[in-house]
Amino acid sequence: MLKNRNLINADDFNVDEINEILNLAEEIIKRPSDFSNLCNGKILGTLFFEPSTRTRLSFESAIHRLGGDCIGFSESASSSTSKGESLADTIRTVSNYTDIIAMRNPKEGSAVLASSYSEVPLINAGDGGHQHPTQTLTDLLTIWMTKKRLDNMTIGLCGDLKFGRTVHSLIKAMSRYNNNKFVLISPEELQVPDYIKIFLKSKNIEFKEVEKMEDVIGELDVLYMTRVQKERFFNEADYVRLKDSYILDNNKMKLATEDLAVLHPLPRVNEIATEVDSDPRAVYFKQVRYGVIVRMALILKLLGVR
Numbered sequence: 001m002l003k004n005r006n007l008i009n010a011d012d013f014n015v016d017e018i019n020e021i022l023n024l025a026e027e028i029i030k031r032p033s034d035f036s037n038l039c040n041g042k043i044l045g046t047l048f049f050e051p052s053t054r055t056r057l058s059f060e061s062a063i064h065r066l067g068g069d070c071i072g073f074s075e076s077a078s079s080s081t082s083k084g085e086s087l088a089d090t091i092r093t094v095s096n097y098t099d100i101i102a103m104r105n106p107k108e109g110s111a112v113l114a115s116s117y118s119e120v121p122l123i124n125a126g127d128g129g130h131q132h133p134t135q136t137l138t139d140l141l142t143i144w145m146t147k148k149r150l151d152n153m154t155i156g157l158c159g160d161l162k163f164g165r166t167v168h169s170l171i172k173a174m175s176r177y178n179n180n181k182f183v184l185i186s187p188e189e190l191q192v193p194d195y196i197k198i199f200l201k202s203k204n205i206e207f208k209e210v211e212k213m214e215d216v217i218g219e220l221d222v223l224y225m226t227r228v229q230k231e232r233f234f235n236e237a238d239y240v241r242l243k244d245s246y247i248l249d250n251n252k253m254k255l256a257t258e259d260l261a262v263l264h265p266l267p268r269v270n271e272i273a274t275e276v277d278s279d280p281r282a283v284y285f286k287q288v289r290y291g292v293i294v295r296m297a298l299i300l301k302l303l304g305v306r
């Protein structure tokens with residue numbers, strides 16, 4: 001039962017529950033007009049204490065496409081946080097105004113804290129470098145719609161695997177499907193945190209860490225590109241040194257198989273050359289569309305409308 005639940009971590013929902021959301025998303029793709037009034041009278045709160053284009057606007061688009069409304073803020077400067085209000089008090093307040101909340105906050109662990117004060121379902125739209133479970137639902141729907149399976153895959157993740165919260169959430173989610181393997185492509189300084197490696201080892205999931213994309217791109221079914229997370233670096237010099245570590249271009253795409261799927265949560269900085277955009281294997285703009293659909297499905301499930 002997903003009604004009234006929170007979504008904080010990518011593994012809060014079991015595989016059956018995730019599949020329920022993906023199935024509903026597929027129904028929405030087939031017959032969007034059947035869903036256009038289901039959230040009449042419902043209000044989504046979008047509390048964004050950190051910048052966002054896709055995540056916030058896709059949540060807002062999702063509730064509007066379901067016939068509901070939304071209220072919120074897009075930066076902490078325009079909320080009472082700037083006057084010193086605690087997160088707990090902001091959440092207690094906003095849960096009186098809304099039926100469901102999506103929150104992004106730069107502090108790891110803020111989402112679980114907020115959920116303990118919320119009277120309505122709370123969705124983590126990114127808590128610092130920790131987790132970003134609705135991006136993961138987007139990624140799962142994109143992989144499902146592109147490959148028609150979520151198991152038996154070699155998934156390459158490339159770039160900033162240390163600070164990239166979408167990477168942490170996606171690894172956790174894809175680990176639950178049978179026989180998936182991970183190829184972790186990053187400079188040494190930007191490898192996945194130890195807790196992810198410990199998690200993979202404890203589940204006996206095959207993974208390897210490499211530095212060169214060219215050596216492994218031919219083995220992959222999915223390549224998940226990420227940007228170097230500038231805002232989470234402690235010093236500018238390290239960022240400048242690492243920011244262009246990987247650039248996927250048409251030459252590298254020649255080394256990949258015909259049915260590779262290239263995903264990216266976006267925003268892109270330099271890590272995918274624009275020449276790759278017209279390659280049929282590049283699915284990152286389709287992924288943007290799936291982001292709205294999957295959030296529609298999630299909102300419907302948490303509100304218990306479907």
Ligand code: NCD
Pocket residue numbers: 054055126132135165166226227229265266267
């Ligand atoms: C990601 C994020 O915010 O973590 N973007 C997104 O939600 N689509 C990735 C990123 O910012 O690099």
